[in-house]
Amino acid sequence: MEEDHIERAPADENMAISPTILPWDKFSNWLHCACVVTFDLELGQAMELIYPGHIKLTEKEKMNICYLSFPDSNSGCMGNTQFHFRIRQCPGRKPIVRSHHQYNRDCPVSLQSENAYYYGFVYFRQTKDRTIRRGYFQKSLVLVSKLPFVALFNQVVSIIAPEYFDNGEPSLEAACHDIDQWPTPIPGDTLNLPMMGSVLQVKIPCRPTVSDKISSVRSASKNGSQSLHTIPAHTILPSLFEVDIYSSFQSILPHIQLLWELVLIGEPIAVMAASPTVTSNTVQALVNLIAPLKYCSDFRPYFTIHDSEFKEYTTKVQAPPPIILGVTNPFFAKTLQHWPHIIRIGEMNGGASSPKPLNKLKKASSLKTLDSKPGVYTRYKSYLAKDKTILKRLLKGVQIKRPVEAQNAILRRHFLELTQSFMIPLERYIASLMPLQRNISPHKGPPRLRPFDPDEFLKTIEHSGPQLTPVAKGDWEGLYRRFFRSPNFEGWYHEKQREANQKLQALHMEALCCANLQDWIVGKEEVEIVDLILRIREKLSFAAAHQIVVGKESLLKLQNHMDGIVSSLPEDLQSVLKT
Amino acid sequence: MSAGRTVLSNNVSKDRVVSKFEQAYHADATPYQKMNFHPKVKSACSENRTGTVGLKISKAVIVGDVSVGKTCFVNRFCHDVFDRDYKATIGVDFEVEKFSILSTNFTFQIWDTAGQERFKCIAASYYRGANVVIVAFDLTEEDSLNNVDRWMEDASENASEPIKFLIGNKRDLLSDAAYEDIESRAVDAANRLGAEYWAVSAKTGENVREFFFRAVSLTFDSQMLKELESTRTVSSKQIGNDLISLQKQNTNLYEAQKKKKLKCCDTS
Numbered sequence: 001m002e003e004d005h006i007e008r009a010p011a012d013e014n015m016a017i018s019p020t021i022l023p024w025d026k027f028s029n030w031l032h033c034a035c036v037v038t039f040d041l042e043l044g045q046a047m048e049l050i051y052p053g054h055i056k057l058t059e060k061e062k063m064n065i066c067y068l069s070f071p072d073s074n075s076g077c078m079g080n081t082q083f084h085f086r087i088r089q090c091p092g093r094k095p096i097v098r099s100h101h102q103y104n105r106d107c108p109v110s111l112q113s114e115n116a117y118y119y120g121f122v123y124f125r126q127t128k129d130r131t132i133r134r135g136y137f138q139k140s141l142v143l144v145s146k147l148p149f150v151a152l153f154n155q156v157v158s159i160i161a162p163e164y165f166d167n168g169e170p171s172l173e174a175a176c177h178d179i180d181q182w183p184t185p186i187p188g189d190t191l192n193l194p195m196m197g198s199v200l201q202v203k204i205p206c207r208p209t210v211s212d213k214i215s216s217v218r219s220a221s222k223n224g225s226q227s228l229h230t231i232p233a234h235t236i237l238p239s240l241f242e243v244d245i246y247s248s249f250q251s252i253l254p255h256i257q258l259l260w261e262l263v264l265i266g267e268p269i270a271v272m273a274a275s276p277t278v279t280s281n282t283v284q285a286l287v288n289l290i291a292p293l294k295y296c297s298d299f300r301p302y303f304t305i306h307d308s309e310f311k312e313y314t315t316k317v318q319a320p321p322p323i324i325l326g327v328t329n330p331f332f333a334k335t336l337q338h339w340p341h342i343i344r345i346g347e348m349n350g351g352a353s354s355p356k357p358l359n360k361l362k363k364a365s366s367l368k369t370l371d372s373k374p375g376v377y378t379r380y381k382s383y384l385a386k387d388k389t390i391l392k393r394l395l396k397g398v399q400i401k402r403p404v405e406a407q408n409a410i411l412r413r414h415f416l417e418l419t420q421s422f423m424i425p426l427e428r429y430i431a432s433l434m435p436l437q438r439n440i441s442p443h444k445g446p447p448r449l450r451p452f453d454p455d456e457f458l459k460t461i462e463h464s465g466p467q468l469t470p471v472a473k474g475d476w477e478g479l480y481r482r483f484f485r486s487p488n489f490e491g492w493y494h495e496k497q498r499e500a501n502q503k504l505q506a507l508h509m510e511a512l513c514c515a516n517l518q519d520w521i522v523g524k525e526e527v528e529i530v531d532l533i534l535r536i537r538e539k540l541s542f543a544a545a546h547q548i549v550v551g552k553e554s555l556l557k558l559q560n561h562m563d564g565i566v567s568s569l570p571e572d573l574q575s576v577l578k579t
Numbered sequence: 580m581s582a583g584r585t586v587l588s589n590n591v592s593k594d595r596v597v598s599k600f601e602q603a604y605h606a607d608a609t610p611y612q613k614m615n616f617h618p619k620v621k622s623a624c625s626e627n628r629t630g631t632v633g634l635k636i637s638k639a640v641i642v643g644d645v646s647v648g649k650t651c652f653v654n655r656f657c658h659d660v661f662d663r664d665y666k667a668t669i670g671v672d673f674e675v676e677k678f679s680i681l682s683t684n685f686t687f688q689i690w691d692t693a694g695q696e697r698f699k700c701i702a703a704s705y706y707r708g709a710n711v712v713i714v715a716f717d718l719t720e721e722d723s724l725n726n727v728d729r730w731m732e733d734a735s736e737n738a739s740e741p742i743k744f745l746i747g748n749k750r751d752l753l754s755d756a757a758y759e760d761i762e763s764r765a766v767d768a769a770n771r772l773g774a775e776y777w778a779v780s781a782k783t784g785e786n787v788r789e790f791f792f793r794a795v796s797l798t799f800d801s802q803m804l805k806e807l808e809s810t811r812t813v814s815s816k817q818i819g820n821d822l823i824s825l826q827k828q829n830t831n832l833y834e835a836q837k838k839k840k841l842k843c844c845d846t847s
Contacts, residue, residue, distance in 0.1 A: 163701060163704055166700075167700035167701050168700065170670070170697050170698050170700060170701050171700065171701040171704075173669060173670055173698075174669065174670025174671055174693075174698060174701050174705075175670070177669040177670040177671065177672075178670065178671065178673065181672065181673050192675070194671075194673035194690075196701075196704045196705065197671075197690065197704045197705035197706065197707050197708070198707070198708075199688065
């Protein structure tokens with residue numbers, strides 16, 4: 001025993017409580033704040049509390065949160081109701097939390113932290129309470145975050161809110177303190193998150209390219225930080241972000257592939273239902289349909305007539321914006337009459353009696369009121385033929401009472417494969433736009449990705465497109481052409497360009513590091529040499545700012561080259577360059 | 580977990596290896612008369628049969644009056660530091676320690692609660708399912724010893740047959756004579772509560788490590804024994820105990836789904 005005491009390393013100052021981590025730093029990796037919204041008989045919806053206290057929200061943000069935290073239809077919602085919303089962040093904020101830079105680089109694009117939006121995860125309680133005037137308790141607890149972890153935060157708010165409603169502020173304080181102890185979300189890690197006496201275990205997904213890198217690093221240093229992540233937990237969340245897509249689409253299953261097309265090409269879609277729980281789930285399910293592709297337009301799982309974007313989004317002066325809205329207020333039946341695609345989801349009567357899926361599409365104009373029948377109202381003609389096998393499989397599942405989780409897995413897998421069949425030719429084409437390795441020269445600027453040419457791409461799919469695989473038959477070319485005009489394509493292409501150019505920058509840096517610059521400068525004009533030095537410096541700072549991965553050794557080599565070159569210059573010039 | 584520690588290949592640091600059963604601090608102040616691991620537990624561990632015994636994890640809560648040194652006590656053990664001016668705990672702090680007991684990995688969760696009255700209302704949810712309850716008091720503050728009954732009652736109410744401890748902290752501030760005075764009262768209290776008594780000092784580290792080793796030895800032994808016996812009687816394969824559940828998605832969204840509860844080994 002005594003030996004152990006001697007062996008033990010002395011307490012390191014920054015070992016236990018690092019001085020650089022301020023209170024709430026870890027909290028803000030996950031949440032922006034928690035809000036309590038109450039229904040004041042005089043004022044209507046009112047913000048009662050924002051926690052932690054130093055967090056500031058603008059008046060507009062507060063107002064949006066207030067209105068979106070309560071159901072806005074007259075359908076009751078007695079008891080507890082859970083849903084989520086998404087609002088625009090007011091301009092002028094610090095764009096991103098520091099730790100989210102690395103997170104965004106390594107996580108799947110569709111799970112990136114939002115730059116300009118907040119998610120709100122609501123737990124609304126409405127119960128009879130004779131002690132209150134008008135006899136009702138009506139309050140919401142809302143968690144506000146930039147991370148699209150819908151499943152996680154719905155779970156968390158369902159733990160915190162009942163405690164808060166029963167015991168008041170200390171429980172919110174304690175819960176936020178728990179979150180302030182959560183480890184940083186690092187893609188690829190399995191984390192244990194303490195929450196009100198139990199522990200939630202979640203896995204943070206990462207990009208396929210990153211996962212290879214991580215696993216090789218992990219196996220190389222087995223006894224590293226990994227020890228932190230293998231602790232068994234009380235509650236294992238199967239996913240951070242996945243919602244129940246099967247139940248959401250159950251009543252409109254025959255049209256689900258059509259919906260996939262609409263989401264893919266970024267068409268305006270309105271989801272109408274009686275409760276915000278159903279709209280928020282359905283909208284989220286739609287957005288998730290095209291995973292791993294990121295849905296790049298705005299989407300509002302729950303949207304009300306009080307929203308600050310109400311006018312902008314419902315105007316009849318322009319064509320409807322390419323967004324997805326979830327609404328419950330019957331007023332929208334009229335306001336969104338001109339929208340091309342409307343999904344009406346009826347009451348969720350559960351899978352028990354398996355409602356007959358509606359086979360006929362309805363003309364959008366036939367939707368007059370919110371009391372209209374459930375279904376998909378559109379004139380859209382799909383490009384791809386309906387896949388009957390998946391429908392049969394799912395209907396079979398209903399007959400044999402397959403669990404919802406399994407139905408979900410089948411559906412999710414089907415659309416993952418469909419999206420991948422669609423994207424793989426595009427990925428392949430992008431790869432062909434990369435300049436050749438031998439064109440990277442230290443004496444020229446870094447080459448750039450060649451521009452995307454739709455026609456050239458479409459020629460490539462004639463002999464290797466998805467129409468040749470067994471996925472789905474139809475007019476793939478037409479679908480691609482529509483996709484090229486969508487924000488989803490724009491977002492995807494932008495990301496590809498960024499990735500490719502960063503890679504080229506890194507390769508160019510490596511080439512520069514390995515080049516024999518001292519030989520090159522022999523016989524060169526002084527002005528050329530100075531220019532070279534300035535350009536290298538610029539590159540070094542660019543690399544540092546954009547976290548371009550170049551080996552430390554290479555950078556050291558380059559620094560040595562620089563020093564060598566500088567010292568070969570006349571002394572007066574040297575002193576100028578050193579400042 | 581901390582930087583300065585040697586980590587063994589199985590992710591447990593060298594100073595968290597338990598190979599012998601730690602003895603009670605005061606033979607007359609403990610309801611736990613075990614001197615060694617149960618033979619069944621020992622043989623299960625040595626024959627490596629523990630793989631079937633589920634997730635080996637224990638939850639401990641530490642409670643007691645304000646500023647008796649709960650957080651300092653935990654920090655002394657978990658990080659080997661002592662900070663006199665440690666800030667008051669907001670709600671609850673959370674620490675995880677990994678042990679290797681008889682070569683079996685064992686996880687010890689420590690929920691360090693706030694002593695303030697205002698956090699009392701939330702405590703129940705934090706105490707839920709605790710396997711070990713540690714009530715701490717300040718050896719130099721008589722009042723804090725007077726409140727231990729209430730703390731023990733509150734914490735044990737939400738736990739299921741927990742292993743109970745009574746900890747007197749700040750031993751370093753007392754002379755031996757002064758300590759003897761309070762010790763007899765503390766021993767009485769421990770016997771009344773059905774708890775095992777320890778005198779410790781978070782500041783000097785006296786008995787801190789010994790205490791935690793004792794606590795994990797006892798909880799490990801009793802949990803393993805319970806599970807070994809239940810796996811024998813229940814033939815169906817079962818992972819974990821009822822502490823662990825797999826969270827179903829959106830459990831309260833659609834009423835109908837509630838009937839189809841997911842079994843905890845389903846991962847779809």
